[in-house]
Amino acid sequence: MKKYINYKLILVSLLIIGFSSCNKEKETSKEQNEELFKSAILKHLNAVTAKDSNALKSTMSPNGNMELIQPSSEILYSVDGFMKFHQDWFKVPNWTVDTKILSTDIGNKIGVATTEFLYKEPERNGKPYFNRLIVSYTLEKINNNWYIIKDHASSIEKTKN
Template structure:
């Protein structure tokens, strides 16, 4: 074999090795970090962007959503329809503060504090609910996807006398 053939064979072998390494890294979850997916999820809510929100949730049928009033939804379709209806409403905004993000292998948990605010007649916003979100994500084909969403209302502090 000539030197030119040897160089081509080495080059081709190197390219194949790099392509294989890239494929393995992607398969092992080299996709967006959990914090990035969480950020896209919360931004989609603030923007009322249903398509962007659904990219961050499970592709499977089972998705648990526990609403602030205790009602439990158990499917991706129920989650989707609730957000269609909610995003159609005008005059609200959400303020999020990510408190904690933890990964446990193919499971991730986020704790998010939020204020649900309603626009007033004068254009200002008043907080109507303060709550905590417990969001559980699972890796699906290397992507973080929401599988569980629980809203826990923080009761208002008692008035001081």
């Protein structure tokens, strides 16, 4: 009887360990984590540059949480608001944007990327227009994938209207 109880306890213990390990996210190395983060932010920046709404949407949190902070605008608090803003912006003709990642700070669950945007229009009010912005992004890791949850833009230098 004693051996039966020990085997039963061992079996129950193994089942508990097995089920609890199923709920954990797959662990990644620091290098893998940084690569996944950089890939996510580059996908996002490339989607903006290409005016690709579908690719942009794929970089957004599946939970729907998002903060978009733009100069002279109220904060938008959802992926839907973020997408509406960008879809309207993507309809503006003839603009281009060059992006550059300036710095990153990547944790296990939250990371931040600071970028530079150089937005250009060949003609606005009869002359060329540019706006150099610093845009910081906060990303959250969900199910081992990084997603944008905050976009905060500050205009540094731009053409006078």
